[in-house]
Amino acid sequence: MLDRKVKIKSIRDLGSRNYLLTLNAPEQARLIRPGQFVMLKCIENVREDPLLRRPFTIFDVPKSARSGKPVGLDLLIKEVGMGTRKLIQLRPGQALFCLGPQGHGFQVSSEMRNRVEIACLIAGGVGIAPLYLLAQSLLAQNVKPVLFYGGAAIADLVLRDYFERLGIDIIYSTEDGSFGERGVVTQPLAQFLKTHPRRDIRVYACGPWGMMKAVHALSAQNNLQCEVSLEARMGCSLGACLGCVVRCKDHEGEEQYLRVCQDGPVMNSRLIDWETAPL
């Protein structure tokens, strides 16, 4: 984990308040594992509002065309409030503070080879962010990712080309039916799990709490391991302030609060008390 003043390389407007922010951050780019995030000070001056840094998942790690070495960070930013608004208003060349990589990412290891056949990746809107690096690392372990990518409308399904270029199966869905299946993203997932009643599937989800809760329920019904990437308001991202917790249950069913910034953001869905949303 490093704290660096980094420069903005580019900000691409993806529509529907989504932006692809590229940072020049070679030192940090080398350390990234899928599911990790960075904390950005959303403004050049560290003394100004918003005071607290904001967490953003690393979508991709661009590499140098010449050396092939990681040189930057691609972040998918959805503008929702003051922090994200200020962030996307910055210009290429401007600097900001970037702390990371932070957090516990997805559990992808060589043990999965031959034991896990299929990985269901479920994304709700900007929840797509951690799934690109995940899909790549799954492919590297010979696991076949199937992406369920849902949103309110077609405009919310950003960066589809990245996944399509990976050549993986993708099932799109939109609530208004403007693209893919009409309805929520968990419908095609349920359908898929019904038609693929097998144990060598892993489930990975990122999106709104309600969506992840439904994905957890489906996974549990089908006895599948499921990892989710959680959201919480953060103070420090260092495990120090205890501001970012999610209510969990330990082995004895005793409640305990785990820190999304250090114990997460990716957690096994069985740990979580799904009745208590952290936001």
Next chain:
Amino acid sequence: MLDRKVKIKSIRDLGSRNYLLTLNAPEQARLIRPGQFVMLKCIENVREDPLLRRPFTIFDVPKSARSGKPVGLDLLIKEVGMGTRKLIQLRPGQALFCLGPQGHGFQVSSEMRNRVEIACLIAGGVGIAPLYLLAQSLLAQNVKPVLFYGGAAIADLVLRDYFERLGIDIIYSTEDGSFGERGVVTQPLAQFLKTHPRRDIRVYACGPWGMMKAVHALSAQNNLQCEVSLEARMGCSLGACLGCVVRCKDHEGEEQYLRVCQDGPVMNSRLIDWETAPL
């Protein structure tokens, strides 16, 4: 008095942390009298720090080359803190909120014709700001301005060309002797008043409190009327908050607090209790 969202036309770096800021503000430009000021929100977003607007004197009113009508405001800005720093970091085309013109300016009227021969204008550094419009309006009344312009070093004596183009007498002084006479600006003034023992002189001063206090004392010794342009921290500039007061004495010598924003910023120096600096 108007509150308008106006655009920045240009920001010129004059060196030594001085800037000439030109605003497109035709409506307000038409209303200006010498010695008046505007209140600027030092940042585009009205909700952000610094919250309070900052007062700046109108240095000049640029006119349309075609119609000859006032189209803008020239402000001389010295960067001293957060507000002025943010202001000079804005770019042409960006907008800010401009309230004004505000305040009670210099008393220049046709009554002065033939009755007042000479006007001594004393500026300390950025205190030069109100004196350009004043000099012009004095010339229009056939009064001969003599400018005493002092600063710490030559770099502080900005915008000299404006005054030199008016063809008026100017006595420069710097504390480090880098330009004009060495010493404080009140020395050449005292010298001048000694060699010109006449009653048809008016004195006008703007600069640090100590300088204006000394100018007041010299004027009083020589029985001359003196107007000074005061500084105070302001809340509203509307006369509403009573935050900007200066301690004065009324006719009976009773102390009272007058508002720099409305009763000033230009006041007769005899009104003021020079023992109590408002800043």
Next chain:
Amino acid sequence: MKNSTNKEIAKGPNLAVDIAGVRFKNPILTASGTFGYGLEFANLMDLNSIGGIVVKGLSMTPIKGNPPPRVYETASGMLNAIGWQNIGATEFVTKKLPGLRNYEAKIVVNIVGFELNDYLEVARFLNDCPGIAALELNISCPNVKKGGYHFNKDPRDAFTVTAETKKASRHLPLWVKLSPNVTDIREFARACQDAGADALSVINTLVGMAIDVKKRRPRLRFLTGGLSGPAIKPVALRMVWEACQAVRIPVIGVGGIASTEDALEFLIAGARAVQIGTANFYQPDVSQRVALGLQEYCRLNHIDDVNEIIGSLQPYE
């Protein structure tokens, strides 16, 4: 949230609120000391657009106030130590009130005093002046050395000054403006209610201080000052909520309000109306904007009556 018929939408939502029998056309007021005597803002906004104006604290005879510097800006806020400078009640009534009567905004007069008798005198005088809707008893100003503030150190003193001033205020409803510089605002809220207060204004400024490290001198000559602005909003909102839990009389929310969303927070917490203070300084038409914003909010959310919002805070599931 009732569903409104098309007819109701056509005439627009009801924004009027009642405070102690006085109808304010909407719950947006300006706070004492931040809006002068009202007329200073007449060129910059429409004084008919807001529910009311609370004018600068008045005493019977003029008060000179504290020596400068009197104001200093801090992070998302400002300190002030004006010290009750005002033109006196007589001059207010003869010079300012006639002009104010031309507007729909209701006029509330904030009253100050060094001693109990000062309050009673000005309260009696103002009760005879037509065009005033209510009195706001300021027992909470931190910027005077004696009197005033001290009534807000002990609930018994708050009770006494409220009860006496209520007696002196023959027709006008009496609001009491409370200080946040206390251990438990509920005690003061209850004491004032018990003493006959018709409404509470919550809060006045927090006592703060700033130092010029170059000169090693206080930024305010009075040493300390009242902190106001967005910085204090969380404290004000909490105290409004506490006061609303403690009393039945209307509570008026004040402290850091600068937007429609801010105003809504206070209404949801239980405030019958809100006052906008410091924000007037940097955005002179902010109160009009918030009043309009509130109307828009009701329209968009199909709320027929702003009173439905008041106190509508939902518990967590």
Next chain:
Amino acid sequence: MKNSTNKEIAKGPNLAVDIAGVRFKNPILTASGTFGYGLEFANLMDLNSIGGIVVKGLSMTPIKGNPPPRVYETASGMLNAIGWQNIGATEFVTKKLPGLRNYEAKIVVNIVGFELNDYLEVARFLNDCPGIAALELNISCPNVKKGGYHFNKDPRDAFTVTAETKKASRHLPLWVKLSPNVTDIREFARACQDAGADALSVINTLVGMAIDVKKRRPRLRFLTGGLSGPAIKPVALRMVWEACQAVRIPVIGVGGIASTEDALEFLIAGARAVQIGTANFYQPDVSQRVALGLQEYCRLNHIDDVNEIIGSLQPYE
């Protein structure tokens, strides 16, 4: 400000301060709850650069804390309602303290409790653990429903808990951390001094609240939270100044400090040292920067000893 000889300049100004017999290499500390158990920041700054670390409030056995959401950002500040979640004193001593002992920064342990006995138990236990420089008694946390906070509602309770804990703390100096949510902090300062406190930490957080107007729900599940950050600096500075006037024991300034200039304001007001809290979250090496900045300031202004600055506030002419 004495003129320093060249020799003195060469060795640099003295930044060390003494608090109840403990020497801190400089007056810059980190505040409890904002710096974890210290080691979380070891990769991001030099823990040898600061005078001390006040670790997260500890109880004898672990505490789970409040349900989320626990934090919310406000204008120049933040609200928190962590609710004393901590790993317990035993685990701290076995797992964290050994690592902390490698650094020059002095370790101060903030202690929490629901009841008097909780404080005594943890104080007794920690007195036997080498590597701890002082205890900080937290009687002022607003984020727990029972205990703790209530000791800071009445000076007599503050006296009792301080006196008893002082007895339980056989070797370690006892600092008491005071709440700003009181009518008169001087009463509490004096009560703690009289009860034997060795120093005071001023202030803990102000109680605040925020509401999500879309959901009409509190932003924090605990409803209220503690307000910290630059927003509260003016209030903290005023209370530090008041406490310094009221007592002879050292006062440690806390609240909104984020820069060298901020730290200087508190030292000039009379604080013997300062603690940096919320600023650690957005600038993890801020305490090191401020410690360096203070050294620079002394150099530039020819101040041989930082103690010359402490309490050097000048009156107005």
